[in-house]
Amino acid sequence: MDAPAPLIEVTRLDAWYGRRQVLFGVDFTVRPGEIRVIMGGSGSGKSTLLRHLLGLQRPAAGSVRLFGVDLGRASERELLGVRRRIGVSFQGGALLTSLSVGDNVALPLREHTDLDEATIRIMSRLKLEVVNLGGFQDLMPSQLSGGMVKRAALARALVMDPRLLFFDEPSAGLDPVVSAELDELILRLRDALRMTIVVVTHELESAFKIADTITVLDQGRVLLTDSVAAVRAADNERIQDLLNRRPREVPVDAEAYLRRLTEERA
């Protein structure tokens, strides 16, 4: 049998915010069953890459394919088909504040399936149990702590049993113990549910713990995609800066510097 087709295939992706280019010809491939960590400092373009992977932004150039569907050219129906097969846990959780935790988790089931209410209730409570939030279904999101919000968001992402799970900054704003627990949870999910997981993070420790492979982004370019050991051993200066928390040395281009200072609309 051939190697399984990649679940995510990004080719030569460019992205712009206004006049500023944030992604430069990014290539990115994820195969089924792996945990891929997208790592990079602030402003490296990792959030922008994620938004493109989720089909929230259209590529300026290049293409993004999930399950073989080109998100930029997909019809509404195809896009919906893709979205039913992915789960996303956003950085701030993004639980709907007007709905209880249980209703948040049940939302995808209510919208996409014709299951009866009892089944939906059982399925959503099951997923809350998976993330250790059993019994919290009647609370409102505002009553949860930061770690609980993330776990509830994870439960919502899992409720349709996605083949592909995206996780944006799982440990941002959490204390070390809670974020370690979340890392464990991610590993358990992969082993138990055979999911492919893409994690965006700037936390080195958690990245090394959960990743099978790491993609390092820097200033809109992919520096390296490789196994954890290879990334640790990489002799690229920027990667070592990231790993050793060294402040980067920004080279100063005198001409560009002057232009930025003097031009009216730089």
Add this chain to the structure above:
Amino acid sequence: MNALARPLHALGRTTLGAVAGVGYAAMLLLESLYYLVAGRRVGQRVRLAAIAQQMREIGVDALPIVALLGFTVGLMLGIQFIASLAEFGAQSQVVVAVAKSVTREFGALITAILVAGRSGSALAARIGSMSVSQEVDALAVIGIEPVRYLVAPALVAMLVMLPVLTIFANAVAIVGAALYSAPALNVTPSAYLLQTLSLLSPGDVWQGLSKSVVFAVLITLIGVSTGFSVSGGAEGVGRATTRAVVLSICWIIVVDMVFSWFINR
């Protein structure tokens, strides 16, 4: 050169922004209508429960305040018409004056301004805070089109409830006017109301109602489009809320004038 270029530049930019805003609102309207008609076929059904909830928030919850304001405006019109018509000895005309001005203008206008302040701002605040906290993105990746989930139910609810509230405000205002004017005219309030009914033509009521339908579209679209374009965190949400109310009320008054002009030409 520069002295001329800068204001021109600003003017051009503002114009572009305004045109873009109108275009965006029109797109939201078309998309909502599309999901209302064809949503079921593309797996984006607009839920009746969501519409019902919006109808409660926009319509039912507004009944007390609409009643209060409608009654007060009716009372006020009664007082003013009695006072000013008395100068010509034409107090008896107060019935027709109140009936026509309430049904053609004030009922629809007061209701629309009130709903813009209550529900237009609420829509902007809700959608604005949802975009700030990535909830709108979350809806999209779950496979729920934000326009279908957030805009279409509000649009339908507004289109139903604003005319209903307008009829209600008309009735309450006329009763308010009757309570003041009837004693002044030496008739019973019920005789006043019967005379009002005999003087009103369906056209008067339709004029108010057709305007309220247009106001409903305006309030919804301004509320949701300012909500979706929120940037800059909690402060941005506050700004969008204010902007939604001010813009809605300006548009309502201008459109009201234009409408009145065309209908009464």
